[in-house]
Structure formats: C-alpha cells, structure tokens
Amino acid sequence: MSKRSSAKYKLDRRMGENVFGRPKSPVNKREYGPGQHGQRRKGKMSDFGIQLRAKQKLKGYYGDVTEKQFKKTFTEAARMKGDTSQNLIGLLERRLDMIVYRAKFAPTIWSARQIVSHGHIRVNGVKCNIASRRVNVGDVIELGPKAREMALVMEAQGLAEREIPDYVSPEGNAKITYTRVPTLDEVPYPVRMEPNLVVEFYSR
Template identity: 70%
Template sequence: MSKRHSVKYKLDRRMGENIWGRPKSPVNKREYGPGQHGQRRKGKLSDFGVQLRAKQKLKGYYGDVSEKQFHKIYVDAARMRGDTGENLIGLLERRLDAVIYRAKFVPTVFAARQFVNHGHIRVNGKRVNIPSYQVRPGDVIEVREKSKQLALVLEAVQSAERDVPDYLDVDHSKMTATYSRVPAFADVPYPVQMEPNLVVEFYSR
C-alpha cells in the first residue's frame, strides 16, 4: 500500500503549517508556499481568504475530502441541532477513515482511506469498504484477521507520534476499537489550530 507523501507535503506547504504534526513535514524547514514565488506570497488575506484557508485546512486534514462531499457534511451539520461548527467536527470524526487513523491502525489519514477501500476493516463484524461511512457510538471497529500483521499496521501501532483520543477505546493487541462517543471540538487532538466557525461563515455567506 503506497503512502502519498507528495500529497501530504504539498498540502502542508500550501497551508504553511504542519497540519498533521509529522516530524518529516517540509514546513518544519520551509515555512513558505511551494514554487519559485512561494517566499513572496505573504500578502494580507481578506476575510474571504481567511475563511477559504480555514476550509481548505480542515478539508485537507481529513485526507483532502472532495468539495462535494465536504459541502454535504456541512449541510448535514447545519440541519442538526446545536452549534454547526461543533456538529461539523463531530460528523468528520465519525467518518470510518478518521476513526481508523485516530485508533492508530494506520500512519496517515490517506492510508486510512486506502485501508478501508481495500476491505481490511470490519464494523460490528461486517466488512465495510466505504471511508465516509458514519460510525455510531458503541460500534466496534476491527482490523480483519488477515491484515493484522501488515507492516503498515505494525508501524502505526508502534509510532509515538500521536496518542489515541479518549473517545475511542482501543485494544492494539486485538486490533479493535470501540467508538464510545461523538467528540466535542475541544476533544479532538488537532496538531494545529482549526477554525470550524470560519468554515461555517464561508458556506453561509
């Protein structure tokens, strides 16, 4: 299974931030955009530009979700009761690929999408190969028996780069995770500041 380093690093450089908190990110050495004019692009952003950047950063963090899919998640969040920004984060964190990444079954969110697509994951005993599948509290997610010894999985489990958040109960010896609750925005361990309120402003213009 290939790792899409170029895509991750391109996103990091475009945002000017190490959005996944990875030690090998090029932003750690070069905090400017890609291309020959990257160092000169430091103009002040308009309100629209700030909102657009917040949307691109959040969308990129979850594996560069397509615009159509991301907008649908926003529409669903806006229809729910409560704060739309909180609802948006809750729906993004319920995506199966996000849960797989949070549980440290894979090293990146891009690998998580591919891992689910290739049929390596079961939810409540049934194979699910849709990365955008919405997990519910109480669902048990597990790595398929044949996939538990894959180098990708073993590398991710042993990585000290990030911790498993407390809204997941993970047993790495069995490669299972129970989704205990939908997290609030403050519960999600983003390495950089995310601003879902600006994303809401962007779509509600």
C-alpha cells in the same frame, strides 16, 4: 474512494503549518509557501481568503474529501440542533477512515482510507469497505486477520507522535469501541482548526 489529487505535503507548504503533525513535513525546514514566489507571498488576506484557507485546511486534514462530500457534510451539520461548527467536527470524526486513523490502525489518513477500501476493516463483525461510512456510538471497529500482520499497521501502532483519543477506546491492538462523538477541543489536531470560519465561508 476519493483519489488524492495533490502531493501529501503540499497542503503543509501552502498553509505554512504542519497540518498532519508528521516529523517529515517540509514545513519543519521551510516555513514559506511552495513555488517560485513562495518566500515573497505574504500579502494581507481578505476575510474571504481567511475563511477559504480555514476550509481548505480542515478539508485537507480529512484526506482531501471531495468538495461535494464536504459541503454535504456541512449542510447536514447546519440542519442539526446545536452549534454548526461543533456538529461539523462531530460528523467528520465519525467517518470510518478517520476512526481507523485515530485508532492507530494506519499511519496516515490516506492509508486508513486504503485499508478500509481494501476490505481489511470490520464494523460490529461485518466487513466494510466504505471509507465515508458514519460510525455510531457503541460500534466496534476491528482489523481483519490479514491486516494485523501488515507492516503498515505495525508502523502506525509504533508512532510516538500520535495518541489514541479518549472517545476511541482500545481493546487490545486490533479492536476499538467508538464511545462518543467528540467536541472540537477533544479532537487531537496538530494545528488550530477553525470550523467557525468554515461555517462563515458556506453561509456567505
């Protein structure tokens, strides 16, 4: 399990956007960057800076996956047929922790990863504790019996700011079927993601 190395909302402050779409985000009150000089730091960004920022935003959204994992996912996306940026989003959305988050089994991507690593998730009836596992189309993901009673799960299911996307088909409160790999415009990001800039960043 990759450990969260920075405060949950630091990414929001650094990007100047509510990356996770959470009501408590400090960006809702302060749109400037963190630190002593945050309000003054508004210089013109280079192309490299813009690409790096797009990569940090996308990587951070998926729970700050390690650079090694993220680059490996990009390399795989580049080898696949079709548009690399769409392939990258498709591979990231197939992560088990992300499916658990999309299904509203957890309030944040970090808590989704924790629920998986603690063995509370079953894939096609078999317990799985690997958050980075790829889910295939047609796979059924469900909460274990203990998880169904957890306050964290009940809180997630009551969240008004998030909807379950079309490619995750619910069957009651504790089970979903992953129906298809989504395209970029189907993924419910709270902010604009630019995977094409991530492709440019790694293709330099």
